[in-house]
Amino acid sequence: MKLNKLLILVVIVAVAVAAFFALNKADKEETVAEKSDDKVKVGFVFVGPVGDGGWTYEHNQGRLAVEKHFGDRVETIYQESVPEGADSERVMTQMAAQGADLIFTTSFGYMDPTINVAKKFPKVKFEHATGYKQADNVSVYSARFYEGRAVQGHIAGKMTKTNKIGYIGSFPIPEVIRGINSAYIHAKKANPNVEFNVVWAYTWFDPAKEADAAKALIEQGADVILQHTDSTAPQAAAQEAGNVITFGQASDMAEYGPMPRVSSIIDNWAPYYIARTQAVLDGTWESVNTWDGIGAGMVGIGEISSAVPADVKAEAIALRDALASGEYHAFTGPINKQDGSAWLAEGETADDGTLAGMNFYVEGLKGSIPQ
Amino acid sequence: MDLPGISPVLLIASLMVSATPILLAAIGETVVEKSGVLNLGVEGMMIVGAVVGFITAVNTTSPALGFVTAAIAGALLSTIFATLVLFFKSNQVATGLGLTLVGLGISALLGKPYEGIKSPTLQAFEIPVLSDIPVLGPMLFSHDPMVYISILIVAAVWFVLKYTRIGLVLRAVGENHDAAHALGYKVIRIRFMAIMFGGACAGLGGAYISLVRVPQWTEGMTAGAGWIALAIVVFASWKPWRALLGAYLFGGITVLQLNLQAAGVAIPVEYLSMSPFLITILVLVIISAKGNHGAPASLGRLFHASN
């Protein structure tokens, strides 16, 4: 019967296709990673497009700085908009198979894939941003953005006239909560009457929604907008509203200075990327856990603009320098948790473990963290 | 409505602004679908409009010119869709999805040199006399010109569809293309024009995001607005004024939930952010339960003229 023949044909096609793709010699990978010339090849895996103007943009700036610094001795490769999960694991494997000596994976969601691929390529060095899983050939690195938030909080507390500070959060994760707490603590020190209004945008990237969030906060009387989302939309909304100040996020956003943008927190990955590439060149690379702040230059405080009074600017710079030298920690007791229970005693500073997984507000903040 | 600490005047003013891009795209798509064609490539046309409008505005320092070129760019991109669907008889759903891919790709390539630049933006245009009315003035009559233009386009579409011959022909083509063809109407030509109009409107909507809402170019900045516009068309059951209502409702819920958060009202954010979609479903159910869903009868169907 004709149908039977066709059916057999379909089954044969399916099996043949499966066999062609699935049956491979077992000896893979190992042979591939061996070939390498004298150049050091550095790979970067990016979660967004390099033109996002924020997170990925700054990592790509770090990549370009590596190229510029080392010239002919280093070759960089990168891949943008790589979804987390299976796709990222494949991209990393392909990079390693192509002879990359050092691979930076620049999103939290790449953590487990990085560890998996690192196991398969013990000779390749991996650097995973913002995660917590280390291995012999996997370093982790992250920036203490909350130090920058402290400086922001201080300026915000001093500058607000309505005593209302708006904060645009992306998702309620430790990184963002840490920033809110740090900004709040220092705003409160500068001005005991400040109140924080936090709006969760539930997106990393939606410029139009960020603009709406900024507007909503401004309409509620906030005259300072802090943001933990990457676009300049809130800056534009503040500019339109007039007497509202903002801070650049991830990149400097200097084009909005001197008003509304009065300062900024800049992700500056270049020094770290150059240092780690140098370590590979020298053969001194080791797995490390780096959490650098203003001191090491990983967190930059952008030019404080002329809109900020001289005395406030001087205080902010003093705070920045104290944080940079390590003589002051942004989370120094006494600090209570939101429910009033004690967290840090007088003079005690927060340990990195608690900070890394921070999931509570400090005393004085209103509202609750969405679960 | 008295919500804690939220000024309805400001709320309505800001929802009008935030709804304008999706309104523009939705009204264009309404015309396309009225003619019997389903173009799922709205997101792609919007983002091409956004980047072309931005590039023009930066280079000429004229946002108005930016909007004009954005409309042209959107219309040009839509001709790819129109050609494939009308002359090559390709499947409309798949072609629309393909158009979105192409639009996103082209816009990112074109926009590369323009990242991180600020564009000249439209100034608010206070309508004389009207803007001085207390409450209503700042609420309705102190926006930038595109907000009014978008409403004028809605009015024009409504008028043309309802009271003019060309509108009648367009609807006839959408309802029954074979009958319209038999009556001697140029089905292909009319649909081609409708698709280009839809493209132009989507381009305008995209440019509104890159020139007014955000003023900046970033890759993928329309962030799904085109899909919302598609939803609004069906929500509105293909009626122009209802599209306006739908766009303002969608924009309004987003603005409202952000405002409630800003006012410190404890709301479950993640559930509220899905509420516009649930409400759309609910409205759809209500409309369809009444038995009249008003979809153009030939929507998405292939037209072949030879017999």
Place this chain on the structure above:
Amino acid sequence: MIRFEKRLAPSRTTTILTPIIAVILTMIAGGIMFAALGKDPFEAIRIIFWDPLFDENFASYSRPQLLVKAGPLILIAIGLSVGFKAGIWNIGAEGQYIMGAIFGAAAALAVYPAESPFIFPAMIIAGAFGGWLWAMIPAVLRTKFKTNEILVSLMLVYVAESILASVAQGLLKNPDGYGFPGSRNLQQYPSAFNGEVIANSGMHWGVISAFIAVIFTYVMMTRHIRGFEVRLMGEAPKAAQFAGVSTTRLIVFCLGFSGALAGLAGMFEVAGPAGQITIDFNSGYGFTAIIVAFLGRLHPVGILLAGLLMALTYIGGELAQLMLGLPGASIQLFQGMLLLFLLATDMFTNYRIRLGAAQ
């Protein structure tokens, strides 16, 4: 004057020939684009289409990866194709995929860290159920109220995305994850792990299910009364009614079938290649599968090949980005062009070109 005349039956030769022509056209247009971007077009095309399959350095890794990438696309597209044939438009597979993943992962995490051979089968059932349930919403609304299923299923994608963000930070959050969002990694939970059945083959249970689905659907569509009903409904709805086909049952079946397969795809993905539920776990498989279904002309074997072709452009595109430094957007544009050329040339299988006036 040029006219198009509809063929009585699609032409065999052109069915096979047109995709090849479309690929060649895409190569030419794409090559011009790559050249405009300052890259060697021949090298770029070779890397995209040839290297993932035959390059001695990459092929042994990327061939299995093609299966991993194509598996969920084929599984979802097969389910969708049945509905599309009947004129039932489920374009919300992305949402059903998400719900399947959530249900599947939840089934495993509920009993963590117990080990049992029953856990994985339970996850399969839960995953299929999750997708099915999500598809039942448009199905019930359509049959009860005649509500447009295109829109309802599309809207439910956004609802599912919100639920995903919520459970990744709440219900399913890894208690040992230092407060970071995201569930436990199922790859480290042996009873729940959907690993490769044969080492280095890329063949996990999701890929195997996709192949089974291809054969099953082929049989159903050609041999079973249900397949006949589906085709009748799509080609001649009136005739279907006269023939006593229950529209309601068919709608429920088509949406349920595609939902369950999408849910399965999500579950296999979360239990295997992806490993965990995260805020943005979904990466557009549900929408890409619609493209795959059409590229495959809604035919099971066509979908199998279309899914693999789509996966090839993804993986080849990644390689081209790595080796030549091409921007990601150019690959997206390339895929768009491929799709549009395939759709454009599709006409020649259903129509023939005639010169001269109509007779």
